[in-house]
Amino acid sequence: MSSSNSGNVGIVIVSHSHKIAEGAADMVRQMVGDAVPLAWTGGDIDGGLGTNVAGILEAIETAWSPAGVAILVDLGGAETNSEMAVEMLAEDRRGRVVVCNAPVVEGAVIAATESSGGSPLAAVKRSAEEFYA
Amino acid sequence: MHDANASRAAGNSLPLQASAVLVNRVGLHARPSVKLTQCAKRFAAKIELALDPDGPWTDAKSPVKVMRVKAPQGATLHLRVAGPDGEAALAAMLALVNDGFGEA
Numbered sequence: 001m002s003s004s005n006s007g008n009v010g011i012v013i014v015s016h017s018h019k020i021a022e023g024a025a026d027m028v029r030q031m032v033g034d035a036v037p038l039a040w041t042g043g044d045i046d047g048g049l050g051t052n053v054a055g056i057l058e059a060i061e062t063a064w065s066p067a068g069v070a071i072l073v074d075l076g077g078a079e080t081n082s083e084m085a086v087e088m089l090a091e092d093r094r095g096r097v098v099v100c101n102a103p104v105v106e107g108a109v110i111a112a113t114e115s116s117g118g119s120p121l122a123a124v125k126r127s128a129e130e131f132y133a
Numbered sequence: 134m135h136d137a138n139a140s141r142a143a144g145n146s147l148p149l150q151a152s153a154v155l156v157n158r159v160g161l162h163a164r165p166s167v168k169l170t171q172c173a174k175r176f177a178a179k180i181e182l183a184l185d186p187d188g189p190w191t192d193a194k195s196p197v198k199v200m201r202v203k204a205p206q207g208a209t210l211h212l213r214v215a216g217p218d219g220e221a222a223l224a225a226m227l228a229l230v231n232d233g234f235g236e237a
Contacts, residue, residue: 130195
């Protein structure tokens with residue numbers, strides 16, 4: 001978990017693997033810098049491979065920005081648990097959190113690059129999703 | 134003063150073009166691409182790059198597109214800039230490339 005104070009769109013990384021989530025976050029910090037709120041979560045509540053809604057909610061809270069939060073996920077449960085976490089957010093925040101259809105590592109770096117330039121949430125999502133365009 | 138600003142803005146919105154050789158060891162790979170797009174995004178001007186002066190031109194503000202160019206070390210990077218802050222943008226972009234993106 002790490003964060004940074006700024007008005008830029010926050011980035012949340014959700015992987016089944018704690019190590020992948022942490023490593024992807026390291027890449028974002030080293031390549032893009034500190035201008036973007038960033039948080040990551042990986043693994044189930046017992047420390048095994050998986051994802052958990054509570055961890056995702058906590059990560060969204062850590063990376064929260066008034067400009068919103070873009071979530072990058074790896075497989076299946078990471079996506080459905082992220083969607084569940086978004087549904088559990090307060091109503092005024094729910095509309096400002098999106099799950100991106102992009103590869104988790106590359107998407108996180110690109111989304112953060114876009115965010116670091118002050119782009120709005122829709123542009124951050126669109127840029128990350130260019131990988132599949 | 135208002136007129137002077139207007140004419141300067143109009144004069145600078147003609148496309149400016151320049152080139153620089155990629156001197157850093159890895160060329161335009163991931164990290165330099167991120168730095169380049171971050172630099173480009175600081176300006177309002179439209180900024181494009183190409184490996185050939187006749188194009189194809191790539192939007193320098195799109196990190197995904199810039200990485201897809203896969204420009205290697207030693208390649209000549211052509212920059213085309215249009216907009217009111219185009220001159221400053223071109224100078225900043227050239228400085229970044231000439232500096233090897235700070236990684237030599």
